[in-house]
Amino acid sequence: MHSKEQISHDEYQKTADWLMSQTKHRPQVAIICGSGLGMLADTLKCQDSFPYSDIPGFPQSTVKGHAGRLVFGELKGKTCVCMQGRFHMYEGHSLCKTTFPVRVFKLLGVETLIVTNAAGSLADGLQPGDIMIIKDHVNFPGLVGLNPLSGPNDEKFGPRFPAMSGCYDKGLRCLAKEIAKQLGVAGLMHEGVYAMVGGPTFETIAEARLLHRLGVDAVGMSTAPEVVMATHCGLRVFGLSLITNKVVKSYEDSDSVNHDSVLEVGRLRSQTVQQLVTELISRMEINNNNTPNNAV
Numbered sequence: 092m093h094s095k096e097q098i099s100h101d102e103y104q105k106t107a108d109w110l111m112s113q114t115k116h117r118p119q120v121a122i123i124c125g126s127g128l129g130m131l132a133d134t135l136k137c138q139d140s141f142p143y144s145d146i147p148g149f150p151q152s153t154v155k156g157h158a159g160r161l162v163f164g165e166l167k168g169k170t171c172v173c174m175q176g177r178f179h180m181y182e183g184h185s186l187c188k189t190t191f192p193v194r195v196f197k198l199l200g201v202e203t204l205i206v207t208n209a210a211g212s213l214a215d216g217l218q219p220g221d222i223m224i225i226k227d228h229v230n231f232p233g234l235v236g237l238n239p240l241s242g243p244n245d246e247k248f249g250p251r252f253p254a255m256s257g258c259y260d261k262g263l264r265c266l267a268k269e270i271a272k273q274l275g276v277a278g279l280m281h282e283g284v285y286a287m288v289g290g291p292t293f294e295t296i297a298e299a300r301l302l303h304r305l306g307v308d309a310v311g312m313s314t315a316p317e318v319v320m321a322t323h324c325g326l327r328v329f330g331l332s333l334i335t336n337k338v339v340k341s342y343e344d345s346d347s348v349n350h351d352s353v354l355e356v357g358r359l360r361s362q363t364v365q366q367l368v369t370e371l372i373s374r375m376e377i378n379n380n381n382t383p384n385n386a387v
């Protein structure tokens with residue numbers, strides 16, 4: 092089902108052209124806000140914002156904690172576009188639709204994509220409220236063929252067989268660690284491997300144990316398809332997981348996770364995540380090698 096739907100270059104371009112006709116902002120950085128992290132858009136100055144329902148070709152957000160707005164604005168000298176709400180495979184979107192905005196961002200001239208998410212921790216050292224810089228991911232749906240790049244390849248965006256080693260930029264990961272130290276939040280910061288599962292069910296104990304044994308540090312139901320699409324079309328990627336819960340790994344443990352508690356941790360840590368992302372954007376170098384005119 093997921094591999095059959097194809098979106099043509101023209102369709103992405105139409106959406107990009109519509110957005111460029113509605114705003115003067117030409118973003119260099121795109122941010123995708125995870126569950127409960129929509130406040131990342133609040134720091135943008137001179138905002139132009141568009142409900143997804145007004146944007147031609149855009150899917151709709153259906154998940155609580157994902158407002159469904161695209162916000163353009165300026166942040167510390169960089170022009171940004173921020174998705175207040177992402178699309179998940181479990182909402183019934185095809186993977187092409189789930190990742191639709193990423194190629195639109197490329198056509199808008201974006202160079203760097205910042206992905207954020209809420210995730211459950213499997214690693215013993217990761218506590219709720221901690222922040223994990225994503226070093227790498229395991230794309231479980233992708234491993235069994237549910238990949239947004241399945242189907243005919245569009246060479247205008249990237250190659251048939253894109254490498255995914257190094258898809259989370261090392262320079263940005265180092266910069267984020269340095270910033271965390273300077274902000275006095277290094278104690279909350281970790282680096283690790285994120286795994287995407289299909290959802291919408293949270294993990295069984297047996298699944299949690301399996302993921303833990305496989306070396307996964309944190310698990311969620313998003314991000315990997317966006318990063319695959321971004322890497323394919325040459326965007327630089329930085330990823331952050333806010334750890335919102337410990338995944339239950341013991342049959343003796345009576346805790347259980349729910350989406351409201353996931354959102355609550357987002358609210359509690361919003362300021363710290365905001366500071367980190369703002370500083371990162373402020374200090375990152377932009378190469379300006381993807382202006383809208385020569386984008387793809």
Ligand SMILES: O=P(O)(O)O[C@H]1O[C@H](CO)[C@@H](O)[C@H]1O
Pocket residue numbers: 124125126154177179207208209210290311312313314349350353
């Ligand atoms: O990955 P984000 O969108 O942050 O959301 C995470 O939180 C939701 C579950 O509470 C799931 O959608 C999971 O993927």
